[in-house]
Amino acid sequence: MCKSRILLVEGRRTVGGGQIMSRRICDVLSTNYDIAVFLPDGESPLAELLQDYSLHRYPMLEYHSGKKGVSDVCRFIYNMWRTCRVLRRFIRKEDITVVYVQAPSLLPVVVCAVAGMDVQIFVHLHVVHVDRKVRLLLNVCLQQKCVKKIIGVSDFTLQQLSLKNRRKSVVLYNYIDDCIKKTVSSDTCEKPVISVIADVMRIKGHHVLFEALQSSALNVEVLIIGRIVEVDYYKELIDKKYSFQYTFTGYVNDVERYLEQTDLVIVPSVGFETFSLAMVESWGKGIPTIASDLGGMKELVENFLPQYAEILLFSPGNIEELKVKIETILNHDILYREVSEKVHEVAYNNFSKTSFRKKLLGII
Structure with a gap:
């Protein structure tokens, strides 16, 4: 018996947390x-990541992040026209009945492409739009x-929705592949390793x-794991002299x-994050x-570790805190071990x- 076909729509060429979830x-x-x-x-890190699946490409001009300008409007019009034509032909030819949108920026294209067809759309939101016009367009499409x-x-992601759209929404937290606890103990580390898992952007x-860390007496090593997206910001970081060792991977x-x-x-x-895959993957390791x-x-x-909120959260941008x-x-091994055990249990x-599979298949 043939399986029903689902078309997953992506909107980036690079790989971030959202694309790992794709x-x-x-x-x-x-x-x-x-x-x-x-x-x-085009060839891209995303295409390489998804190479085990049937890939179908479309022409796309990417938008600027944050507030949109005239050039973004022009790109939007181009993407709407060109991509919509390609997508509509593909859906008809391949008899697609479900489209799973992982790129909200392409939602208007998908909605137009399926007009008049018996196709269902499921939208996975993992970004919060700060531009009011973009948010309005998103809600109209949804x-x-x-x-x-x-x-x-996250529930935070859904707060950008209108009341009507909230009624057909659901929170589904991302899952992690590995939940095997590593051996961690702060008292055995002469030089603890602190990591940031994020692209290099201000x-x-x-x-x-x-x-x-520069204002601290701790002897640590720092790993910055992620692409260097903003070169000027990267240069600003490395041009300063720091007392600790650091590596950009x-x-x-x-x-x-x-x-x-x-x-x-x-x-x-220092800006909103809808979910932190880096956090829960770290929790999975303890x-x-x-x-x-x-x-x-x-x-x-x-939601999951309220008793440790005072330890695990700090005011954005507050260096001293x-x-x-x-x-x-x-510096407190008992506390470190306690938190390590608890975050692993939560993950x-x-x-x-x-759990993710059961919930997602129940939705589809």
């Missing part, structure tokens, strides 16, 4: 469905009858961690290997995390592939 969503859905992926043209369900990676707040496809070397993970973002008291990070800690919390957890019980 791969994991494909892995989950492929047990019950035949999966095809619609992604931007209200269409063809959109059957809106899946948010909004990710690497400078906050660097300044916090660039993009890696084996983050787990670096987590095995890590004692503490910091998520120092690695404590300290994160900015924002968005999805705040939601994860307050971050320094104190890093010193507190690394094991709440972010498993089995």
Whole structure:
């Protein structure tokens, strides 16, 4: 018996947390469905990540992040026209009945492409749009009858929706592949390793961690795991003299290997994050995390580890507060072990592939 076909739509060429989840969503859905992926043209890290699935490419001009300008409007019009034609032909030819949108920026294209067809759309939201016009357009598209369900990676993500759209939305936290606890103990580490798993961009707040450690007496090593996206920001970081050792790894496809070397993970973002895959993957290893008291990070800690919120969250951009919390957890072995055990327990019980698969297949 032939499996029903699902087309997953992606909107980036690079790989971040959302794209890692695209791969994991494909892995989950492929047990019950035949999966095809619609992604931007050209060879790319994303194409390599999803190479085990049937890939179908479309032409796309990428938008600028943040507030949109005239050039973004022009790109939007081009993408709407060109991509919509390609997508509509493909859906008809391949008899697609379900489209799973992993790129909200392409939702208007998908809605137009399926007009007049018996096709259901499921939208997975993992970004929060700050531009009011973009948010309005998003809600208008989501209200269409063809959109059957809106899946948010956190409740924070769904707060951008209208009341009508909230009624057909559900929170589904991302899952992690590995929940095997590493051997961690702060008292055996002469030089603890602190990691940041994030592309090098100012909004990710690497400078906050660097300044916090510079003002601390701790002897640590720092790993910055992620692509160098903003070169000027990267140069700004490395041009300063720091008393601690640090390494920029660039993009890696084996983050787990670096987590095995890590004692503490910091998520120092100064802008909203809808979910932190870095946090829950670290928890799965039993690695404590300290994160900015924002968005999805705040939601994860307050929902699953409220008793440790004072330790694991700090005011965004507050260098002194971050320094104190890093010193507190690394200098107190009993506390470190306690938090390590608890974060692993939370990850094991709440972010498993089995649980995610059951919930997602129940939605589709």
